[in-house]
Amino acid sequence: MATPAAAEPGGSSSRDAPRARDTYVFDIAEGRRGAAINRLCASFKDEHNRRDFLSDEEAYCGRFDLTDEQRRAILDRDWVGMLDLGASIFYTFKLAQVDKRSMQYLGGVFTGMTEEEFGSLMVSGGRRFG
Amino acid sequence: MATPAAAEPGGSSSRDAPRARDTYVFDIAEGRRGAAINRLCASFKDEHNRRDFLSDEEAYCGRFDLTDEQRRAILDRDWVGMLDLGASIFYTFKLAQVDKRSMQYLGGVFTGMTEEEFGSLMVSGGRRFG
Amino acid sequence: MAEIIWGLATSHVPSIGAAMDYGKTEDAYWKPLFEGYAPAREWMAEHRPDVAVIIYNDHANAIDLDVVPTFAIGTGERFEVADEGWGRRQVPPVIGHPPLSEHLITRLVDDEFDITMLHDLDVDHGLTVPLSVYCPQPGASWPCRVVPLLVNVIQYPQPTAARCLKLGEALGRAIRSFPRDIKVAVFGTGGMSHQLAGARAGLINTRFDRMFLEKIETDPTSLAALSREQYVDQAGSEGIELIMWLVMRGALGDGLTRIHDTYHVPASNTAAALALFAVTDSGTPSAPMRSTLRR
């Protein structure tokens, strides 16, 4: 809605192209849609919650008002799916950290690369658009 | 600080004059000073907390970071004292409600009247100043 | 496009709600106030809005004491009735209008108002009592959706009265640019003169209140020129709530007619009033019914 890019799907010419939208606009409606995922991820600010989650992920998910799709996306670590279901990267990154995954790993997921490929691309100056 | 009235003490010609300041200005510094009292009173939004408080007031006070003076003011229902220690009437009124005390009762306390006297004065048009 | 059809200014004293909830409106203490409401209620019942934008303040209930927004808008689909320390009022939950909330926030932020978004909000007497003043018998649900707009009137520094009037003007533009054909009412709540604490507790300033009730229609700019210190001094430390009437007034614009008003002392420790204004520049003008103001 806000940016022209927001509504456009990601590259579509290849079967391997990531499903991620070009740019996510985290607006109020998205925030409402993704609130349960974000709330779950926000809870990882407490060490105690991180341990609870790791010891029984399914049970931990039960504490939050997740849709089945959202629960699935969390348990499967479907990073694109979580964003498509309204989550914000600032929250889902906390889940990635629980998994000891880096932002380069996530960047790779969003763009169909390995963590190493994505990291090298950043070192070589990042990705240019427009 | 904000209003001229704020800094002036209440009527001072009589020994019976209330200790209350004319007008409390609940500013940031006051809010910081009175935070523990306000936090305790805010907790009464939960029925469960109201019951806990009534069953053991001293223990309940222990849950909050009150100064000795603040704890004393709460336990003694020193309504003027609480405000002088930084509380806001919107919070202390919740404590009054736990005691089933009305705003007219508090008005009486602040002005050196009984609840009935204060209520009658309101019905007759309230108190004029200036 | 959305249309603003009327604006209501009303006190929001908890005991006014309690009088309705516990069937005391015919008691000698309360009867004059509710009789004063009657003509406005009849008129409003014939002019039902789809949405009410209710300008009010939270009274240490839903908003954490460590977070004090100057202006905030609730975005939710539903607002539960708050437990303010003595159990919840037995009134229906308040149903929101998320698309309108989002539209108003975006327009106001673009218009340089620094709105706080509240995505999860319980509503206290500041909002539910005005709804009851509008609609005393809602049954299972209120007759309109609600967008809550909250103003800090409790902790110094409150917004200036001038800023509140400007917010109202921007709010009016924002509502009227909402691309759906809905009818909107705007509520300005709180006041009139009252002070709950301190040696001046019980303060009532009828002269100030009458002046304010008159000028809210005819000369809101002069009310916007008063400082927060003047409000506290003249109308009491809680009478500063009157700045919220200016938000409503700003939203209505200049084409308005007074339908009704009433003024009564006391409701609990407060001077209670109601003033109802029809917006006449974007609909059929409504003839005023009667005013109790200058009797």
Place this chain on the structure above:
Amino acid sequence: MAEIIWGLATSHVPSIGAAMDYGKTEDAYWKPLFEGYAPAREWMAEHRPDVAVIIYNDHANAIDLDVVPTFAIGTGERFEVADEGWGRRQVPPVIGHPPLSEHLITRLVDDEFDITMLHDLDVDHGLTVPLSVYCPQPGASWPCRVVPLLVNVIQYPQPTAARCLKLGEALGRAIRSFPRDIKVAVFGTGGMSHQLAGARAGLINTRFDRMFLEKIETDPTSLAALSREQYVDQAGSEGIELIMWLVMRGALGDGLTRIHDTYHVPASNTAAALALFAVTDSGTPSAPMRSTLRR
């Protein structure tokens, strides 16, 4: 009266803090960035402020996700370092300056900025990494007090760039009217171009960044004219953080000299930069040292 002595624009990427915390600043990956910081750090070490006003955003850490203030100021005596989901950074707690916070809030609210007051606030990497950029070895305590000023850059609608520049101008007036002889530095944090999520993840726009680094000094008004959509489009969905540099820039006023700047790609997934400006109209002018910007 208080005096603004310098302004620092700096990225606040968590991994910049981690590089310092875990002794990696000499690694090939990080060395160029930290070498770029060195001249600015030397100059700042010789020009110590009493208080830093740090404009930053919380990243889903200290502020509940249901409350999104457009602009907020922390009022506390102390701000704990937040646990962002991977343990707290081992840096000193941040000590506040309540009288300055209160003064700024009152002046800004009177100046029609609708500030949210935050009376209890943990601070995340958005604030602590810039402190480390300023002072890499604080020991047991940071060398200055801090007033945090938070901007919503995460949830649409963010404040406009124009509003941010105006807030900065008002902030400058508010700081300079504080009646104590203290020296104040202003930090604008975040940026430069980066996008963390979506098919455009990894976006870097060096052309835009260089333009921004230049015009933040010479033509901030042109940067204030860009829409939030242009920021997101050009600098990435997280690059919109750059609007916070405009708050700092507005506070400095027109008499400023660039002391140093540096630009490096990448810090994690971000284009990282630093730009340091001395305020010259209320102190002795400082000669610029060197600029890596237009090398």
